[in-house]
Amino acid sequence: MSVQAAANQDEWVHPDEIRAQFSRAMSAMYRAEVPLYGELLELVSQVNRQVLGEDRELAKQLELTGEIQRLDMERHGAIRLGSARELATMRRLFAVMGMSPVGYYDLSCAGVPVHSTAFRAIHEGSLQHSPFRVFTSLLRLELIENPGLRELAHSVLERRSIFTPRALALIERFEQAGGLDQTEAAEFVAQALETFRWHREAMVSAALYQQLSEQHRLIADVVAFKGPHINHLTPRTLDIDAVQAGMPRRGIDPKVIVEGPPARRCPILLRQTSFKALHEQVVFVEENGERALGSHSARFGEIEQRGAALTPKGRALYDRLLDNARQADGDYVSALTAQFADFPDDYDSLRRQGLAYFRYFASPAGLAAKACGELAGELEALLAAGHVCCEPLVYEDFLPVSAAGIFQSNLGDAARDSYAHSANQDAFERDLGAPVLDELALYAETQQCSLAQCAEQLGLAALLLD
Template identity: 65%
Template sequence: MTVSSTSSTQSSNSGFVSPDLIRARFASAMSTLYKTEVPLYGDLLELVADANRVALERAPSLTESLISTGELPRIDAERHGAIRVGTAEELATLRRLFAVMGMYPVGYYDLSTAGVPVHSTAFRPVNETSLQQNPFRVFTSLLRLELIEDSDLRELASETLKRRQIFTPGALALIEQCEQAGGLSAEDAECFVSEALETFRWHQQATVSAELYERLNQQHRLIADVVAFKGPHINHLTPRTLDIDSVQAHMPSRGIKPKAVIEGPPSRKCPILLRQTSFKALQEEVSFVDEEGRLQAGKHTARFGEIEQRGAALTEKGRALYDQLLAQVRDVIGGAPHEGNADEYAEVLASVFAAFPDDYEMLRQQELAWFRYSVTELGLANRDNIEASDTLDGLIQVGYIRFDPLVYEDFLPVSAAGIFQSNLGDDLREEYRARSSQAQFQHALGSSVLNELELYQDAQQNSLQVCAEQLGLAELFVAA
């Protein structure tokens, strides 16, 4: 897969708008659309903005770190969305559509192991400059029709999906134009945003009868959501908060009912990975269509609001420890968290995760997390006093180099499944478990997915190289 590193307002060809700017415009348009379709999302944005302001006022060191790493401007604009598609052709075209915006498939997530019949990737920008300009991500899931055991229902679902076209002719034409020409002009970029937005718009009228919808719904609510409508419709849009516990606590006062537990690691002084919560999915009025084309009123539940707090990206060693501790928590409580065991889950989670170091220096020394290194003003002032034998640890100790955690830009399959299950209301489906197929997913996608660990490793190594160059050293490296 070829990934462009262009990140300026205009691309290297001055006649083209940069993918970063197209992505920023699309993310803004998506947010406006979703606010109109789901008014509670607007209330959620206000709550998150209030929590972020308080968090920054309370912790000057957090503000300093966000400024140092260039992340502060991106916090308010940061969003991730989620969609679910039904066919390989839809997924492959989405890959091409997102590439216009400088977004590439990162990671493979098998949710079937958690009882959800999809596997997924995250389309997102991949270089640090692009992430700082706009870190919009879309968690994209492909329905696994082969997991529907009822062969007649599986065939009906497949035929229904084959009859639909989720992209406008204008969007398809502009995707092809961008691929052939290498970019889009300002006018074409504006048209692209408008045309691409239609794929994610809510359609109140279903494409199936109430009877078929109910059969799909009984198989799994997510299957009905994917198959029964004209398009994939964005099912949630997620702002980033700096204090998810505060947001969770204050949601009821804003008339928003949160899910019972926050998914992910417990609250920590040094946040890691990803914590997520949401409000329950909305029951919305829809219309089904019978064989004579007559409309029948009905209801559908799928779209919800979600909030996330992002922490440090973990190394392979750190992820192994995280997964081990999370599995231990679930063994203690006897499965996944839910409303009935929410208090017990929170207590066990905090207790078990006490084994995970909660100090950035310890995380760095034990190589559990990835970091961005940068030269301080003191280091620049003493550049001539630095010797070739000086080590990274030594330069950190004397204050010549600082380190800040790299933000985790990706997702957690167990957490994603927990969000899905709490909003779709389905129990774990054993028949969907442990049938991972990354090769099958990549074949449908039309490309391989990028390895997120390699991206973090590259970012850390690049920061070390910049430090070495600024200090006149041949190299700097993390001691093994």
């Protein structure tokens, strides 16, 4: 590296910080565009303060893992793209912010004609700095049954450009130089934000919008507008049921059920709910050039409660129990609760049975025992003696059935019930221009790294899971 290049590198803003700046700017923009979202943030903050005040053990756990420092940061947003070209460029844009595509999600089998990935940071330090991620869906035009309508949708999407010229130039600058300085980073955030902004004026006539909407309201949302407006942002709560109950008291209309697993002493994976999409005035452009007023609903506020990341064994059990509940007759919530009685609800069982991932820490007692030569032996003995402690790894990703449930509740009852199962990760990765990362491999790596660090601190050759 040349002296000049090294000097330039010293001036670069770290991608984690660019992501943090972008997350704050996105939140401010969305609160201004959807004031009800600000009310939701206040409710979540109130519930979190109450939970932390009443549950000191949980507060201690969050302090140990560092989660408490990022509790009040929005965890994710979501966008829907219309073409491979848009998806590939979006991957490059998120790379500037240190975000990689993690996981593949097929939502078509749950009635939503998209497949998706989550752009997020992948390293523990980066997640602590800013956990913001964007659930990014690509419309599957091949699932539009009407060939004529499919071609019309394709032609509309081909005409639009969702990125500003300056945003594209700054992406190229980042790729060529290896970074952005403070001025460039601030400009990049401002320019990138334009892609996610709401535009009242549609790109299509009212008649075409209606045709698209009748096929699927999500198709109309993707095709009819100038860009992939952010359709929701999501704060993290420590008690999603309290937020669900508190929304109506603040004049917020929630969806009927909380998506994901039922309430548990030891949360797993992800539970989500939302307030229903707002009806917003839009302007359609008619073929004669005239403007026609109409309405569109797509943007809402979501809340999430995150729990332990599950291993492949844990996910298999989760998927089986969820599928049983979805197929059961009668009340879904009751069936879900009954099914999940078979899922262990204490962290020790989750760990011993290999159902969840954990982060391991050398405790002060362990370090003292090392100094005295009184350290316990294998991992289980170290845990029993209090020489090593552990906490569950927080699930950083998504659940396709839950995502589809949120989408459907905000698209209206007229949305289709199902499409033929048509997952196609190869096609998605081809359009993306890169493979998606395996989220389970990332959790396994984090767990193993924590064990290796424990072993090093305690002067042991290795610590192995049973």
